Amino acid sequence: MSPRSVHKRLATVTLALLAGAGFAPAVPALAQDQAASIELFAADGTTALGDTVLHPGDRIVVRGRGFDPAANTGGLPVPVPPGVPHGTFVTFGAFAPDWRPSAGAPTTSRAATRAEVQWVLSESALNQVPRAPFDLQRTIRNQWVPLAADGTFSTTIEVTQPTKIPADAGYGVYTYAAAEAVNPAQELAVPVRFDPTPGPNTPKTPPADLTWAVAPGFSSTITGPLQGSVTGADGAATRDSALTFALDDADIDPRTGRGVLRYRGTILAFTRFHLGEIALADPWIEFTEHGTWLTAETSTSDTVGTDSLRRIRIAELDAVPNPGQTEWADVQATFEPVLAPTSLQLYAGRATAPLSFRY
Incomplete structure (x- = not known):
């Protein structure tokens, strides 16, 4: 797929969404006023992760609270339409000391495996993402984590080694507003001890036959x-x-x-x-x-x-x-x-x- 062809496709999608218009946010409100925060647990979901050393293939249970389902209505016009809450990304990665989008940090400051980046979003907002002329809901469901009306979520992340790691990067679990929305209140980081050498849960590399x-x-x-x-x-x-x-x-x-x-x-x-x-x-x-x-x-x-x-x-x-x-x-x-x-x-x-x- 050539860059020109895909850029043309993206432009077509954007025009189709803007021409449809009429999308109005309809998401539940926070049950209580609280700051966004996340906690990390081992794969069993009950043991606090603490300073446990992780290897590729290990899993982290991430629980969040205080994530306003009505926030993050700016950002890109696709796949979430303008005015609809864009949600929040949560991922394991190696981020530079200055990584926050609200401070103008470039995407190169945030190294993560794209396939493992998860998308926290309310079901109400997801249902407002169009399914025609392109099924944009599908693009989110591949990585979707439901955000509850009270601003909580729970998900499991597989630890993978990112590529193109920025200088002085720190490994951890990070959250930030999705699809180029900007919300400093949701830019969170919890450090994780990571050893890139294979561990007991590291997938075996298949033979290259x-x-x-x-x-x-x-x-x-x-x-x-x-x-x-x-x-x-x-x-x-x-x-x-x-x-x-x-x-x-x-x-x-x-x-x-x-x-x-x-x-x-x-x-x-x-x-x-x-x-x-x-x-x-x-x-x-x-x-x-x-x-x-x-x-x-x-x-x-x-x-x-x-x-x-x-x-x-x-x-x-x-x-x-x-x-x-x-x-x-x-x-x-x-x-x-x-x-x-x-x-x-x-x-x-x-x-x-x-x-x-x-x-």
Whole structure:
């Protein structure tokens, strides 16, 4: 998905929302007047976290109180419409000493794993987020934490190692107004002792049996100008700009070398606020008498992620069946003339990034 295409899509969404107008905030009031605060607990939800040392994969239960459901009505016009409370972000991260949006700190001062940032918002406000012409409620529900009428919430955060950590950053759990709303009263920080070395709950890195970067600049465009993220799960992972998948099974005829190599895992690529979200899952290498193809389950539209997938041919590979061969490096390939979702159609007929795979 090119930056120009996504910027055009964001502009279209914004105009559609503004043209609809008529959105009016209807959120419950705080049960009592109190300052916003958060408390941290271990994964059991009862033991105070205190100075416990955490590792990647550990979990923190965060409980908040005093978060006004009617606050934060400014900010971006998408995905929450103007005038509707935008809610509050809560995340584990490594933030610079001067990180607060109300003091003009840039986003680079706040390092967090985008996929793990949670969005605290009242259900009343969420219900005012439009579902057409784009389902913007879905973009919030992926990370939604309900905010009660009395200003309280409870959620569980998985600890992950952020990238591009700012100088002198401190690890902790942070809250701040969502979607570029500004509210210094909700800019909170609770320090956490973090050790980035693997611990007992750290997910094991899956083997990189198939490695592919899709196309030149694919991941860097998503994580750069589109302000999104590329994540892997269930056997898939991201390593620098490459996507990797674990071998699931191999069904190869030893006499001809023809057959199918099946890999497992799901890659999710999404733009800021998940306004664009596409998935690529369970790729196969299919050696046939007519050619070799890469197929995979891909999203049926640019905004559904894993909600709706369909297997398609993605690319034809410059590789022939070869009995006894079990490893291929830097295989050249060409994208198919017809791709889905629409954003991938930008690559149709072009050279892909090289593939390496084994079984």
